[in-house]
Amino acid sequence: MSGAGAVRTTGLAAWWGAIRRDRKATAGAVLLGFFVLVGVFGPWLVGDPHALVGIPLQPPSAEHWLGTTGQGQDVLAQLVVGTRVSLAIGFIVGIAVVLVGALVGVTAGYFGGRVDGLLSLLFNVFLVIPGLPLAIVIAAYLPSGPATLALVLTVTGWAWNARVLRAQALSQRQRDYVAAAVVAGESDFRIITREILPTMTSLLVAQIIGSTTYAIGAQVGLEFLGLGDVSAVTWGTNLYWAQNDSALLTGAWWTFAPTGLCVALVGFGLTMLNSGFDEITNPRLQLERAWRGYLAARGHKATRSTPVVGDRG
Amino acid sequence: MAEPLLSVRDLCVDYVTDRGPVRAVDHVSFDLAPGEILGVAGESGCGKSTVAQALLRILPPPAVISGGEARFEGRDLLGLGEDELRELRWKRISMVFQSAMDALNPVIPVGEQICDTLHAHRELGRRAARDRAAELLELVGIPAGMIDAYAHQLSGGMRQRLGIAIALALEPSLVILDEPTTALDVIVEREILGHIRTLQRRLGFAVLFITHDLSRMLQVSDRVAVFYAARLVELAPADELRRAPRHPYTQGLLRAFPSVHGGTVELASIPGAPPSLSDPPAGCRFHPRCPLAVDLCRERDPEPRRMGSDHTAACHLAK
Numbered sequence: 148m149s150g151a152g153a154v155r156t157t158g159l160a161a162w163w164g165a166i167r168r169d170r171k172a173t174a175g176a177v178l179l180g181f182f183v184l185v186g187v188f189g190p191w192l193v194g195d196p197h198a199l200v201g202i203p204l205q206p207p208s209a210e211h212w213l214g215t216t217g218q219g220q221d222v223l224a225q226l227v228v229g230t231r232v233s234l235a236i237g238f239i240v241g242i243a244v245v246l247v248g249a250l251v252g253v254t255a256g257y258f259g260g261r262v263d264g265l266l267s268l269l270f271n272v273f274l275v276i277p278g279l280p281l282a283i284v285i286a287a288y289l290p291s292g293p294a295t296l297a298l299v300l301t302v303t304g305w306a307w308n309a310r311v312l313r314a315q316a317l318s319q320r321q322r323d324y325v326a327a328a329v330v331a332g333e334s335d336f337r338i339i340t341r342e343i344l345p346t347m348t349s350l351l352v353a354q355i356i357g358s359t360t361y362a363i364g365a366q367v368g369l370e371f372l373g374l375g376d377v378s379a380v381t382w383g384t385n386l387y388w389a390q391n392d393s394a395l396l397t398g399a400w401w402t403f404a405p406t407g408l409c410v411a412l413v414g415f416g417l418t419m420l421n422s423g424f425d426e427i428t429n430p431r432l433q434l435e436r437a438w439r440g441y442l443a444a445r446g447h448k449a450t451r452s453t454p455v456v457g458d459r460g
Numbered sequence: 461m462a463e464p465l466l467s468v469r470d471l472c473v474d475y476v477t478d479r480g481p482v483r484a485v486d487h488v489s490f491d492l493a494p495g496e497i498l499g500v501a502g503e504s505g506c507g508k509s510t511v512a513q514a515l516l517r518i519l520p521p522p523a524v525i526s527g528g529e530a531r532f533e534g535r536d537l538l539g540l541g542e543d544e545l546r547e548l549r550w551k552r553i554s555m556v557f558q559s560a561m562d563a564l565n566p567v568i569p570v571g572e573q574i575c576d577t578l579h580a581h582r583e584l585g586r587r588a589a590r591d592r593a594a595e596l597l598e599l600v601g602i603p604a605g606m607i608d609a610y611a612h613q614l615s616g617g618m619r620q621r622l623g624i625a626i627a628l629a630l631e632p633s634l635v636i637l638d639e640p641t642t643a644l645d646v647i648v649e650r651e652i653l654g655h656i657r658t659l660q661r662r663l664g665f666a667v668l669f670i671t672h673d674l675s676r677m678l679q680v681s682d683r684v685a686v687f688y689a690a691r692l693v694e695l696a697p698a699d700e701l702r703r704a705p706r707h708p709y710t711q712g713l714l715r716a717f718p719s720v721h722g723g724t725v726e727l728a729s730i731p732g733a734p735p736s737l738s739d740p741p742a743g744c745r746f747h748p749r750c751p752l753a754v755d756l757c758r759e760r761d762p763e764p765r766r767m768g769s770d771h772t773a774a775c776h777l778a779k
Contacts, residue, residue: 437522438476438521439521453473453514454524454525455524455539
């Protein structure tokens, strides 16, 4: 019986608005936005990352802001150029993993029965295979390169998402609104894409963000082990070469610390951003925010029992 | 009237939205005597359930109680802390929801669910709790043999009666019935309301009975409060309200359903729809739909006025 009818703004404006309202999400968006800008435009601003520009293993100086590598290449140039490839693979894999997971998981949950049995068997098998070792094995056999990495990470990463989304679809399948849609004669495809999937938006976004974080980490890990294309310039290969040139032994921290920091910051930014999305996809939470603000403005705390504000008696 | 059990004065409840608060209950005042059945009638969204939930302080966000006073057994309901409220809820004031029948756990026998309620508030041995559960089942007309049945083995009416049994488990002095029979058919509804009436006479608790079904309410209640657009527009003993409603809205409601005993009265519905609470009309909130409205109604808000010894109505024209 809530008489409060708040009109909900949708689309990009709403997303941006919700991110702006949440301080953590704003910080995450700014951080991530910075890295995306560096990834897109950075490579044109720095020199050739392969060029031998100076004496190897020089610490940061005015000429080379982040010093030089064991081969005498500019660390900053490598870092910036690496951002593009690493972020691209991260986002592509993050989205691909959730797409495959949603397709398989929701199909299994929605249709149930034999379809569910078969698809569940499939992703259960993928779940028990340890991801990183499998990724190592596959990566070792396929021609190395960014495309291979993306493929390997997608194949080893989708099953967990599928399982979560299947459970969600199973639960939604029982709801009255799905029964109503079936009776109304909507096609299965329409019910899945228009009725069921929108209820999972916050979950899907959270999964994309989580999977992207995983993909960036796993990609850097594989490349660090030398399973990527070692002649490419990515964050992972930067670390591989730093290790190869005994950076730790020689104390050349500038060859690995900036890259490590970037990996951590991107993961941090993605996680912060995630906190804002829950509110966008849940109208109820938007109202609660207005409510909390109203109470805070009057010096009251949000309590479990209905709060009493204003003049009484 | 003797010392009232519940006394509500100028209660206001707001729902907070992005565009400011919307008043869902606006300066509502009424008293409830011990052992009395007060019916609360009104259209969907008029604030009748909101009042009940505000008294128990169980309105979910974004609701806030923005003013007024509510005293129950001498205690200030709006000033109680979280622990005191927990003590009060169910023990002193319990509630039967429209969907009480859906509030049962499907994998726990119903008797045990009554015992859970008992154990949550009282030190009681297993044996004693089970005896009390059986007694409560009998009280609402469910055979004590059903004590180990699961919810799905009971009919809708039985489950709703079970909801009433659980509400009575701790012998509260006030039971709030929030549309307890809306989801049931008329036969079962009559049976349940009969039960409530009998139990109330026997155990002496007071009842706040919320429904949109005015005819049903007139049969059950001692007094009736009629709500319209967040306000209490008329409050009178049930007989008097049926015989001589003073507010045009109440008159309209009474004309909208047929009487078994009465002659062939022309049925009439009230034209239009209730106003939006975020932008209520100026003056009397009922004036856009009122057949008697005059200029005064469009300009000034009517205060509740005394019509008889125990009858108030908020209408400029009521006499």
